Every structure is written in structure tokens, then in C-alpha cells.
Ligand SMILES: Nc1ncnc2c1ncn2[C@@H]1O[C@H](COP(=O)(O)OP(=O)(O)OP(=O)(O)O)[C@@H](O)[C@H]1O
């Protein structure tokens with residue numbers, strides 16, 4: 125299962141027009157100046173795949189993820205992020221070569237989840253993804269600053285980390 | 291008061307032969323690969339100017355500052371670091387255009403302090419330097435990683451920091 | 457419980473040795489502080505960089521700590537693999553040579569799993585097969601497919617050359 | 620006590636505004652969370668980067684946090700000056716443009732006080748008046764006066780070109 129593309133509208137600095145980013149199965153890199161939106165792209169993927177901790181998405185509450193406009197631009201009404209995953213090996217239990225995971229968040233705080241365009245509950249979403257071992261808490265996500273924190277762990281904390289993982 | 295030169299022998303990775311580094315009064319830069327010894331040069335200056343906290347010098351105890359050799363080189367017997375400061379404005383209460391601060395540390399843990407080659411007690415050393423507002427705890431020293439820690443302070447910690455400084 | 461821990465510990469140790477040597481030419485390994493008191497004592501990440509003495513990872517330079525931490529997390533990922541990986545500026549404290557070696561290793565690992573890495577380093581961008589440049593325009597992020605002639609422009613914030 | 624705090628607070632705020640605008644073209648200022656409860660509440664470091672909305676410094680990007688922290692420490696140093704300054708890799712998370720602007724500012728400030736800065740960034744080295752390169756040989760640090768043709772050699776760890 126790899127990420128074929130990400131489509132995001134209204135998510136943090138990504139703005140109110142839908143942004144499409146396609147990825148290759150190999151080594152993709154994202155670069156740009158400080159504050160340009162690179163980590164926000166990562167956040168949008170985590171958000172779509174089920175991350176609900178505002179702290180981990182670097183906001184005070186989830187509704188703060190909504191694009192709040194600029195000095196001359198209006199705030200967005202809602203967020204809509206879709207992540208299209210390759211499913212040719214059917215690791216996700218759905219019979220399609222790609223699986224599109226969609227999450228919408230309204231200003232009310234209401235969340236809507238879609239799998240291949242069909243509405244599902246949050247539980248079904250999480251369970252479907254976890255069968256393919258996909259989770260926003262996975263060891264495959266290394267957010268900005270984690271390596272620095274890892275490099276400062278004392279031996280007791282390192283043992284604790286291994287305990288948690290194992 | 292600025293640093294004219296640093297002479298170090300036996301200090302961390304700087305090895306057993308005396309290393310001499312001369313600085314200009316303006317913008318000096320030090321570069322090189324990871325682990326080459328750049329921060330150790332900074333540590334040698336802090337050590338010489340009176341730093342006694344092993345933690346701040348990134349060791350478990352002060353005697354660990356002694357050059358411990360390499361796979362094929364012997365350990366040093368002692369450390370000797372001299373920092374020569376410009377004193378043309380007589381900010382340090384000694385009548386010489388330069389003041390040389392020297393600190394020796396033996397494997398026994400014994401410290402020896404010299405001002406312009408003359409032996410003094412640790413107290414006299416600290417008091418002489420503090421008259422010129424020189425201290426290893428000064429706000430003018432920004433060690434590696436401090437900016438990262440500063441950038442992660444919460445508002446209460448920021449107030450606490452300003453309180454301490456003021 | 458002890459058995460579960462030790463099995464995982466040994467697998468991670470095995471991967472760590474290979475990865476660290478790959479990245480540095482030196483050696484690294486995990487050590488239990490006290491094999492009889494596993495859960496009340498710690499784990500040492502021992503590192504011996506090329507031509508140096510072995511040291512616990514908290515006793516090495518800033519960049520060396522980063523190399524050790526990266527080797528550790530990559531070892532964990534080798535033991536518990538995923539289909540895709542996302543790294544956000546893991547190379548921040550690395551010098552040119554270390555970031556080159558890391559980028560080479562990531563390119564190798566990307567053969568078997570997708571990697572999406574945020575980086576500010578040209579050495580890393582040079583080894584990616586697809587690069588996106590992100591820049592800000594009036595408070596909104598713009599994302600463009602990268603062209604090498606834009607390299608300096610994008611990371612330095614001068615966006616007038618974008619297409 | 621309140622008076623002492625507020626006097627220092629206002630001086631630091633004043634310097635912060637100038638320095639941050641110098642570095643980014645945007646604006647920054649300090650705000651008391653609650654002016655009636657100074658010592659039981661916090662201090663906000665408000666930052667408005669160019670063409671963006673104002674945000675508390677904990678709500679901005681990694682590199683923007685670094686710029687804010689650097690501006691803060693430089694402001695404190697302007698209020699409580701020294702004769703020399705030592706900075707160890709304060710530019711680690713900055714992109715090319717921000718590190719250029721920081722290096723320009725340091726060069727300006729070095730007119731009045733000595734600065735010794737450790738850096739891995741070529742943009743910063745380019746603006747220094749004296750540069751030392753450090754490299755390891757058999758576990759011992761070697762320090763050489765820097766020549767621009769050694770630039771890549773020293774930071775990338777390939778030392779055979781040193782003199
Ligand atoms: N809800 C929001 N609406 C609009 N902009 C936002 C929102 N939340 C955050 N931002 C903006 O997004 C920017 C941060 O983006 P991001 O963290 O992705 O930067 P980055 O490219 O990773 O930078 P760095 O290299 O410094 O890590 C900030 O400048 C912030 O102002």
C-alpha cells in the first residue's frame with residue numbers, strides 16, 4: 125500500500141482551492157522555505173488517516189486546522205482531504221486497485237469519513253485501515269523534531285521505548 | 291574585552307599537543323564535519339572561564355574532559371587551556387593590554403588557575419572576570435541545542451525566563 | 457514478558473549494526489545496562505564512529521547523536537516494516553557527507569517501500585526520484601513539481617522563477 | 620518587583636521588534652497573557668511573518684520558531700550586552716534565505732562586539748571575516764585556517780585537500 129495522491133482543500137496553509145499532489149512508489153522529496161507548508165502536507169495525510177490529537181497536528185483544537193485565510197483572504201468553511209492508496213495487492217479489504225480515504229471536518233467539529241466515495245463510520249474507517257497495518261500512530265511516520273527528541277533520550281527512556289514497540 | 295586567542299592541550303578531542311586558535315575582534319566562524327571538535331572548542335573556552343558543571347560541558351564528570359586518546363593513542367595526563375583576552379580598555383582590573391586566563395585540570399581532579407601566568411585562587415579568578423562581566427553562565431554563550439529548547443518554551447516558561455534575566 | 461522484550465531487542469540490535477555501519481563506516485550496538493534487571497534499568501546505544509573510541513550515544517556530538525537516532529529508528533522500521541514512510545527534516549543536524557550517506561540509504565530502502573521525505577538539503581533532493589517545491593503566496597501554500605534550475609530559488613524563498 | 624520586571628520586559632520587547640523585522644520583514648512583539656496577573660501567567664511571543672496572520676510563536680513552523688527564538692535571544696543580548704558572543708549552530712533549522720539574513724545581521728552586530736559562531740552553512744561562512752575548519756584525524760581534532768576552495772571538503776568530511 126503506498127500513497128498515490130493527496131487532494132486537500134481548506135487544510136491549514138493549503139488554502140481554499142483543492143491542491144493535488146501525486147507521489148511515486150519510490151523516493152519522493154518535498155522542499156521549500158521555512159513556513160511554506162511542507163509539514164502541513166504531512167499533517168494533512170495524518171489527519172486523513174485518522175489522527176485526532178490536536179497536539180500531534182500542531183494545533184490547539186481540530187477546528188484550528190481549517191484554513192484561516194490571510195490578511196486579505198477569507199477563512200475556509202471546512203476541510204476535505206482525500207488520500208488515494210494503491211491497493212493492487214488487496215492489503216486493504218476492498219476490491220479495488222486503489223482505495224480513496226476521505227475525511228471532511230466542518231467548523232462545527234463534525235467529521236465525515238468516506239471510503240471510495242461511500243460514507244462510513246469512524247470505526248469502520250479505522251478498522252479497514254488497520255487491517256492493512258495503516259495508522260497515524262505508526263512507526264513509519266517520523267514528524268519534525270522527533271529525531272532530536274530521540275537523540276536526547278537517557279538509557280531508561282530508550283528501554284521504555286523498546287518496551288512500548290515490542 | 292574580546293578573545294584574542296585560545297591555547298588548549300589535553301582537552302577533549304583537541305589532543306595532547308597544544309592547539310592554538312587566534313580570533314579577530316569581528317565575525318569569526320568555525321565549521322567542519324559532525325564530530326570534528328567544533329563544540330569542543332567552545333567547551334574549552336567555557337571551561338577555562340570557570341564552568342564547573344560537567345553537564346554543561348557534556349561530560350559525566352570534569353576529569354572526563356581529559357583527552358582519552360584514540361584506538362592507537364594514549365590518554366593525556368592533564369588539561370591546560372589558556373584564553374587570552376584583549377584588555378586595552380582595562381575592563382579587567384589588571385594593568386596589561388591582554389589578560390591571559392589559564393586553567394589546568396589534573397587526573398586527580400585538582401584545578402590550578404593562573405592570571406597572566408601568576409597562580410591565583412578560584413575565587414580571585416572568578417571575581418576578576420566578573421568585574422568585566424565575564425562568566426560562563428553569561429547570556430552571550432548560546433550552546434548547541436539552546437535555540438531548539440527556547441523555541442519550544444510555553445508562555446509560562448517564557449515569563450520565567452524573563453524573570454530570571456531581569 | 458522478558459522473552460518478548462529480548463526477542464525484539466535482539467532483532468533491533470541486529471538491524472542497527474548493519475544500518476549504522478552502512479551510514480558511517482563505524483559500529484553500533486545495543487547493550488542492556490543490567491541483563492538481570494532489564495525493566496528497572498536502561499538500554500545503552502553504544503556507538504563507535506570511525507577511528508574513535510566507543511561511546512554511549514549521549515556522549516557524542518550533536519550530529520553524531522542524530523546519526524545514532526536515525527540508525528535506531530531505521531532499525532526499528534526494518535524489524536516492523538510498513539509500505540510507506542514519511543520523514544520530516546530528519547537530516548537537520550547532519551553535515552554534507554552524513555546527509556549524502558543518509559540519502560543514499562533512503563534511496564536504497566525506497567526500492568522496497570515508498571518514502572516521502574521533507575528536506576532542506578540539496579544533497580538529499582539530488583537523490584530523490586520526484587521532488588516537489590512548496591512556497592508561500594499571500595498566506596497560501598503553492599506546490600510545484602521541482603526543476604533543478606529552481607533548486608536555489610525554492611529553498612531560499614525567492615519564488616519569482618516558479619512555473 | 621513588578622516594576623523591575625516590566626522595565627526589562629519593555630526593553631526586550633523594543634529590541635525584539637527591530638530585530639525580527641530586520642530578519643523577516645514581518646513583525647513580532649511580546650504580550651503579557653494577563654497584565655494583572657504577571658507572575659502567575661505567561662508571556663506570549665507574537666509573530667506575524669510577511670503576508671501572514673499573527674500567531675503565537677508555538678503555532679508556527681519549525682523554522683519560524685527558530686527565527687523567533689533567535690530574535691528573542693538577540694533582543695535579550697541587546698538589552699544586556701557583552702563584549703563577545705559565542706553561538707553554536709543556532710542556524711540548524713533555517714532555510715537558505717533565513718540563514719543569509721541571520722548572517723547579515725551577525726556581521727552587522729560584529730562591528731560592535733566579537734562573534735564566534737559554529738555553523739555548517741556556507742551562507743553563514745561566506746559572511747564571516749575569519750573562518751576556521753575543523754576535522755578529525757585519528758581521533759584528534761585538527762584546526763586549519765579556512766580557504767574557500769576547501770569549503771566543500773571541510774564540511775563534507777573529506778580532508779585530503781587541507782594544507
Ligand atoms: N489554519 C491555518 N490556516 C492558514 N495557515 C496556517 C494554518 N495553520 C498553520 N498555518 C501556517 O502554515 C505555516 C506553517 O507551515 P509548515 O509547518 O508546513 O511549514 P514548513 O514548510 O514545514 O516550514 P519549516 O521548514 O520551517 O518546518 C505557518 O506559517 C502558519 O502560519
Ligand SMILES: Nc1ncnc2c1ncn2[C@@H]1O[C@H](COP(=O)(O)OP(=O)(O)OP(=O)(O)O)[C@@H](O)[C@H]1O
Nearest residue numbers: 302303324325326327328329330357358517518519
Ligand atoms: N575526552 C575526550 N577525548 C577525546 N575525544 C573526545 C573526548 N570527549 C569527546 N570527544 C570526542 O569529541 C567528539 C565531539 O566533538 P564535538 O562535540 O566538538 O563535535 P562537533 O564538531 O561540534 O560536531 P557536530 O557538528 O556534530 O555538533 C566526539 O566524537 C567525541 O568522540
Ligand SMILES: [Mg+2]
Nearest residue numbers: 163268680681
Ligand atoms: Mg516543517
Ligand SMILES: [Mg+2]
Nearest residue numbers: 329434517518
Ligand atoms: Mg557541535
